[in-house]
Amino acid sequence: MPTVSVKRDLLFKALGRTYTDEEFDELCFEFGLELDEITSEKEIISKEQGDKKAEGASDVVLYKIDVPANRYDLLCLEGLVRGLQVFKERIKAPLYKRVMPNGEIQKLIITEETAKIRPYAVAAVLRNIKFTKDRYDSFIELQEKLHQNICRKRALVAIGAHDLDSLSGPFTFTAKRPSDIKFKPLSKTKEYTACELMNIYKTDNHLKHYLHIIENKPLYPVIYDSNGVVLSMPPIINGNHSKITLNTRNVFIECTGTDFTKAKIVLDIIVTMFSEYCENQFTVEAAEVVFPNGKSYTFPELAYRKEMVRADLINKKVGIRETPENLAKLLTRMCLKSEVIGDGNQIEIEIPPTRADIIHACDIVEDAAIAYGYNNIQMTLPKTYTIANQFPLNKLTELLRHDMAAAGFTEALTFALCSQEDIADKLGVDISATKAVHISNPKTAEFQVARTTLLPGLLKTIAANRKMPLPLKLFEISDIVVKDSSRDVGARNYRHLCAVYYNKNPGFEIIHGLLDRIMQLLDVPPGEKKGGYVIKASEGPAFFPGRCAEVFARGQSIGKLGVLHPDVITKFELTMPCSSLEINIEPFL
């Protein structure tokens, strides 16, 4: 969930009133926001770097507000204020307008070289804007929030904002060999080639995260003006030449990316938010983008879409009984201008360009419910009549684990993920013989594979509890995972029961007795007769030679029991003899 940090006093000034922290928290809650933290720059620095560093930092109160991940229109102070003011019916939602320029339209021409790396671009102009320090900071911060969220860390979309008066169109969005791109980037004093820049930014804490997007590509995307001035090398850095300042009056905004839909949304969000500060409020000057196929489009789209939803559908989905007129009013409070039309039960809803999250009637239903107030909705129990059933495997597991504890064994709960070493080397088995499922992106060795046996987890549990009085008697009934090509995903779980006995003597007879008890509980008689169980001398690398037996029940091998091999005991950092039992319980369903 993105967190937006705004200055409290600035926020209250824009809202036209003050709130106590509790009141504001309550307002956020109602609207689906969360006042996550009340802090200040000073407090943040002192928390992260110590009191010394924080000296002199601003102690202006900051509100950190959690915003739902799909509400890009609330990612800055301007949007938050607009949303809350409309919600509280203090203002009406503005109407965003695209206007054609008096003179020539700004053009961005995309060349076909971009196709393989970053094929889409959109653009717009904010004309006669007035920045202040706070507005400017918010403008930069919004771009950063969008980059981190909808833009997927600039992989899908990257934004560039430029001082239009320092440039001369038309602009060209092309792709070139890195060695052929040379410009002075933001906050540098000399020119570098793209290759040099990529090297420099490897140690830049902010930019290093974006390098991978183009790093290994033969051509890098780049935007020029008609004089060959570099506007930006998306998605890495803008040129210094067209840098916007507090004095910038005309802003050229370009968004390039690999996802056309998202590029358009991002552009719409930026211009709807900051056209507030244009001389003609909420108007945006169009720009033309010419694609390599010669087709030309005008941006920003700023499209208003009409949706029709029946009032009774909203009432039925939410569980309320409001008149269509009231529902229309509720929706209007959510920046969705609505009116009742037709037979008096139809509501026509206008979806503004700021609300790209509204893609289905259910999104409209939710907004009606939020405006109605979730906590005002009457709670009712559904009349759904059903008979409960347990999943048979879990039912058996529940029954067995209680009787395992009754037999004196204590239940462990170990991880399903572990290292290759745990299920292979430490048990004297080669990893290739385990049929284990392998994880491709483990951050540490603890998450290399899914366990194929419960034994390592229990032995590690004993190792972590060596101080406890002996004997230690542990069990676990849980799932292991193996590859199985007969399953749709190519792997399956098996429910295993594993028990270990750890003491000064191996206690094979105790583990054997436990098996006998389990079979008694499962109503499986001893003996080789059909339906019975036997254990037969066997061997396995994890067991001491001559102290291992295989368990056969209902005509199939279900597992092994025995005294663990001293090498196994040692590898798990244990010192005492230990015997174990591990069986698959699925044949007993």
Next chain:
Amino acid sequence: MADGPVADVLLRRLEAADGGLDSAELAAELGVEHQAVVGAVKSLQALGEIIEAELRSTKRWELTAEGEEIAREGSHEARVFRSVPPEGLAQSELMRLPSGKVGFSKAMSNKWIRVDKSAADGPRVFRVVDSMEDDVQRRLQLVRGGQAEKLAEKERSELRKRKLLTEVTLKTYWVSKGSAFSTSVSKQEAELSPEMISSGSWRDRPFKPYNFSARGVLPDSGHLHPLLKVRTQFRQIFLEMGFTEMPTDNFIESSFWNFDALFQPQQHPARDQHDTFFLQDPAEALQLPMDYVHRVKRTHSQGGYGSQGYKYTWKLDEARKNLLRTHTTAASARALYRLARKKPFTPIKYFSIDRVFRNETLDATHLAEFHQIEGVVADHGLTLGHLMGVLREFFTKLGITQLRFKPAYNPYTEPSMEVFSYHQGLKKWVEVGNSGLFRPEMLLPMGLPENVSVIAWGLSLERPTMIKYGINNIRELVGHKVNLQMVYDSPLCRLDAEPGPPQTQEAA
């Protein structure tokens, strides 16, 4: 017969005594260890009101081992004096005597002897006086005779400095008759025996009282894991509410069932390598229900079922990628798909509690795997009000009655609501679960009828368990680093019962 001969004698003496007697004096008179008398006192005390015993502590001077020797043999300086003959003795020879070194300097400072350093064969020691008084021996003998008070304070402290005397504190009992005094106390039986039962002798025997403040002996037993005890209770709650358990025994899932089927777009951050464990082997799902896959693909990329869709290029390869399921909702999606294929539609209530996996940064409350609890109801015409009603009943069974709901965003539910409950301890609202109505873009491609709504909610099993059992570090609860003592000691899980008093340091 009382407990042993000493107790017997004690009772008889006490009968004759006027007022009472002192345990130490009795020991001295009887010539037994004081401890034996104390034992007798204690065993008589245990019988009830036979005697009364008042603990007194007295200080007494006693001789050290060296002091005893001197009281017997004389002080070192006296012994040195006596060993010097009238004709004198070579100093070197004198120094070899047992008392030589200590005695020589003392005898010198007492001016009993002198040294002639001019003697032909080395320094020689001669008597100065003809006889002397051995005060040290005399004083020590006084102390031995129990007359330490006859010595001056200064004399005692000098002897103590020489480590010949020590002051000891003696704890004695002043014993007097109790309200039920009798000389004929019989020995109490420790336990009832089969013989007593068969002979009936238990009727005439007194029994030793039990010490009820002592701890009992804990039974040898196995124990269930606290987290799984809580799991059992949650299963029970769902079953009581008529919910059927979904199969969840497949940790490995395809991206399709884990994400795509839930209308979670392919560029969603949850599908990032940083958040999800993907598989190297088997890297891809072998089979997908292709008809259904096509409907899902269309809904994502173009929309449909009343939806605008996400308008991006949906890739089958991305859907095939295998992973460790990141939520049990993947299993719910499979269950709903099975339900959708069964005609005609029948309403259901489903639940599951099982493991899910996240490739997350680990800390005191987050592990790479945890348990998710999920409830799902599918029926015609279900509303947000129904969801809230079911949640109220569910949380009431957990002992949570103060609820409120906050609008939220989940990719696959709309409307969505986070569930908050008021935490009495923290004095604030805390999130206890997440919920919503599944999106039509998820349900309709499965083939569920259009007027069927599906309400669902989820929460983690670990969090309520940690709160219930007062555990701060999740590693002490889940995984091999568990504290087994905690497992042994953990109480029953009764979710709706009032929490017990906070554990004191001692009990912990």
